[in-house]
Amino acid sequence: MTGCLVTEWGHTGSVKFIRAFILSLALVVPVLSLVLVPAVAISACKTSQATTDFKDLTALQNKVAATRTEWADFVVAERIRIGTIADRSEQGAALLAINAKEVAVKGALESYQAQAKADKEFLKATGTRPSAAPLLDAGNAYLQTVATFKK
Amino acid sequence: MTPALISTLLGILEKYGPIAYQAAINLFQKPEPSLADLNAVYDAALLGDYNSDITAARDRAEAKAKAAAAADAAGGAP
Numbered sequence: 001m002t003g004c005l006v007t008e009w010g011h012t013g014s015v016k017f018i019r020a021f022i023l024s025l026a027l028v029v030p031v032l033s034l035v036l037v038p039a040v041a042i043s044a045c046k047t048s049q050a051t052t053d054f055k056d057l058t059a060l061q062n063k064v065a066a067t068r069t070e071w072a073d074f075v076v077a078e079r080i081r082i083g084t085i086a087d088r089s090e091q092g093a094a095l096l097a098i099n100a101k102e103v104a105v106k107g108a109l110e111s112y113q114a115q116a117k118a119d120k121e122f123l124k125a126t127g128t129r130p131s132a133a134p135l136l137d138a139g140n141a142y143l144q145t146v147a148t149f150k151k
Numbered sequence: 152m153t154p155a156l157i158s159t160l161l162g163i164l165e166k167y168g169p170i171a172y173q174a175a176i177n178l179f180q181k182p183e184p185s186l187a188d189l190n191a192v193y194d195a196a197l198l199g200d201y202n203s204d205i206t207a208a209r210d211r212a213e214a215k216a217k218a219a220a221a222a223d224a225a226g227g228a229p
Contacts, residue, residue: 004190020156023153023156024160026157027156027160029159031160035164036172036175037169038172039171039172039179040174040175040179042164043176043177043179043180043181045176048181050183050184051183051184054183054188054189054192056183061196064196067193069201069204069207071204072180072204072205072207072208073206073212075209076205076208076212080212104194104199106201108198110200110201113196116193116196119193120193120194120197123186123189123190127186128216129186129189
């Protein structure tokens with residue numbers, strides 16, 4: 001049978017089939033690669049806007065949570081310090097200053113939380129993701145306010 | 152036979168190429184975070200408020216002062 005294949009090369013049905021199969025592979029594989037390789041590369045590298053927004057919001061929330069603790073500790077320590085100031089007028093001035101700072105920081109935190117509440121309600125009502133920009137702006141404004149007043 | 156095979160293969164590619172491309176994209180694309188995950192971020196942001204933060208800080212300061220006083224008393228005891 002092998003001898004038959006060798007001497008009758010190109011004429012037997014099985015050899016023709018094998019040639020056609022190899023030729024098909026030689027054509028299909030590179031062409032499919034041209035389609036599939038870019039698709040795989042694009043999908044592996046591409047990050048959707050929703051994923052980016054979620055990462056940014058999570059990072060921001062972690063920073064806000066840490067900052068809330070730091071600011072609260074700072075305020076308590078500052079009030080304890082003010083309580084030890086002997087000079088009454090100096091103490092009064094220091095108290096006014098810390099009160100004003102607290103009002104600003106509290107306002108910024110309330111804005112951030114109000115935006116988070118609005119976004120949560122939007123998500124619940126529509127089932128779609130709201131834009132992350134307003135919450136990111138409110139969170140960054142809070143962080144900036146604390147950074148300004150913690151000096 | 153070869154030109155017919157080539158044209159058949161090209162026809163298949165033309166018909167199924169875009170479908171294969173989109174299927175590969177869908178298969179390998181990183182999954183997006185779920186709406187529940189996003190909701191959890193909002194819930195975390197809404198935990199507590201300014202006043203509860205200050206109360207917690209006062210409690211921490213008080214606990215720290217008590218611990219320091221206890222350490223002093225223990226250190227000062229003969």
